[in-house]
Amino acid sequence: MSDFIFNYIPVFDLFLLHLGFAFSQYIALRSGVFSLATAAFAGIGAYTAGILSVKLGLPSPVGIAAGVVLGTAAALFLSLPLSKLRGVYQAIATVAFVQIVVSLNIYLEGLTGGAMGLNGIPHTVGTPVLFVAAAGVAYMMWAINRTRLGRTFDVIREDEAVAVSLGVPMARYQTLGFALSGGIAGLFGGLEAHHTYALEPNQFGFTFLIAILSYVVLGGRSSVLGPIVGTAVLIALPEIARPLDENRVLVYGLLLILVINFLPRGIADTAIDRLRLRRVARSGSAPAKAGKAVET
Amino acid sequence: MIAQQLLNGLIVGGVYALFALGFTLVFGIQKILNLAHGAIFTVGAFVSWYVVSLGLPLLLGILASIVVCGLLSMLVEFVCFSRLRKTGDEEFGAIISSIGAGLVIMTVVQRLSNTRVLRFPFETFPVRIYEFAGLRITLLQLFMVGCAALLVLALYILIYRTSFGRRIRAVTDNERASTLVAINPNATYRQVYFISGALAGVAGVLVGLAFSSIHFAMGEPYLLFAFVIVILGGLGSILGATIAALLFGMMQTLTIAFLPSGLTNTIIFLALFLILMVRPNGLFGKEAAGALRGRR
Secondary structure, three states, X not given: OHHHHHHHHHHHHHHHHHHHHHHHHHHHHHOOOOOOOHHHHHHHHHHHHHHHHHOOOOOHXXXXXXXXXXXXXXXXXXXXXXXXXOHHHHHHHHHHHHHHHHHHHHHXXXXXXXXXXXXXXXXXXXXXXXXHHHHHXXXXXXXXXXXXXXXXXXHHHHOHHHHHHOOOOHHHHHHHHHHHHHHHHHHHHHHHHHHHOOEOHXXXXXXXXXXXXXXXXXXXXXXXXXXXXXXXXXXHHHHHOHHHHHOHHHHHHHHHHHHHHHOOOOHHHHHHHHHHHHHHHHOOOOHHHHHHHHHO | OHHHHXXXXXXXXXXXXXXXXXXXXXXXXXXXXXXXXXXXXXXXXXXXXXXXXXXXXXXXXXXXXXXXXXXXXXXXXXXHHHHHXXXXXXXXXXXXXXXXHHHHHHHHHHHHHOOOOEOOOHHHOOOOEEEEXXXXXEHHHHXXXXXXXXXXXXXXXXXXXXXXXXXXXXXXXXXXXXXXXXXXXXXXXXXXXXXXXXXXXXXXXXXXXXXXXXXXXXXXXXXXXXXXXXXXXXXXXXXXXXXXXXXXXHHHHHHHHHOOHHHHHHHHHHHHHHHHHHOOOOOOHHHHOOOOOOOO
16 A cells, blocks of 8 residues: 555645646636736746756745746736737747747756756755645635636636726736736746756757646636636546557547637536536526526 | 849749748638648648659649648548538637647658658759849749749639639639539538648748748647738738738848848747737738628
8 A cells, every 4th residue: 555655646746836836827817818928937936946946955835936936926027018918929928938938948057057068956855745735725716716806817717808897907917817817837947946956948848838838728617616617637647558568659649629610618618517417407497597597 | 232132032932922822711711720721731731842852843742742731631521521510600710620630640740750850862953053133043043933823823724714713703702602602612621621731731842942941740849820911911822922922021031141140030020919909900901801702
């Protein structure tokens, strides 16, 4: 039994780390910003924590905190120009930002170790810390969904014109969502740096971006369970069957196509809707009408 | 020296134009970012390499690439986009779905090529160097320029001077109204995707010939460059993309020649970012964005 647990601790750690990144992606999409910048914020957080501890010898909590601050700051800075753009343009701008961070991490060799990467980061973060961080962020997301803030995000995402006509200061809310996304990604970037000893610039590139996006798309974009389910499934799949691990990229690709075509709201959100529908149907009030109301 | 670099930039820019035109054409007609375009480009290079390595002439290889990539692009449309367009959420969905298609195609190519880096046999294209007015140009470069110019010109004539082009523009303008004049929008879309894929295929062959490094991930940087080009030219604008591709080619060769090599990508994506902030509709203003629209 202890063997079993011991074997799966690395997988569980990976799950917790990626869950954090998935929440960062989730809160951005939730507030109606089509951002793919989580990879960039994660890179900023990770390199900040790594550099502060390797080059300056600061204790790891300081480095991680600095990562959070810088991640949030980068998001705030980025949100100014981003609020002028919509949809596809936001996606392209944030992809450009990810590329800028990656290429700067390669170029600034003296600071980041360049293409060779940054090595010798003290290993100070274990499973308990990761668990607390992931649980904390999950609780924050849940709390947001329970309050007025969550409902405001819903309105903005469903229809910007309606949101504005209801007197919602849209730019302010989107900035808030985006800053949260940056802070969370910065936090988990810092945790990853202190969890894995070494950083490599391309680690936070296009591949990372796609993986994180897949978690949220697969799981669902509106309930808190979405990112959890998506990350769990995609992290666990390669562990369950060896052939799936060898074809990891192929599986990701096929899942993305299938899910967005046939289950566009993701596993968790679809399941939650089904359950709600069934409950409504059982209680006897006109099921068809109620179904419509739940869907919107 | 500068003149030589500018000439080289123009030649590379011509190939970029072929790639970016297919990308922007699809966006212009359906408002869809086809992120599988880079993978289709890769397939183009591989198909030609395979045909040439069988001992057949290069011209046959190019034709094969055109046909295979055109059909592949139609397949991507059928699998990834046709269903999504009916739901109306294609902006977000198409990006996810085409990322998936790109991953699948790339993995298949990787499997088939065993992750090798291939190159065309040395004698595929005669090495001949011409010199005039102090500028050097190889026969291959002349061929690239010729191909690019011919295809771009053909595309212009096709879209702005033929009844097929009128159909495309009609469908872009108003899909429902076009059905009233007996145009089948879905057939038109399929034809546009064929053209888009075929252009990417030719670009793939030319890049494979010029840089003699054909591998499964070769499309990724070109896809990112295409972002810069189509934004610079205005998303959906054909003239814009052509001019932007030439400008981009020259800008890229100049930065590579005169600035520290690690900074090239930083500068390119920083430029993209700034363009999005200042002129999100591209260099040529609002009218040019989606220029397929509203031109009789």
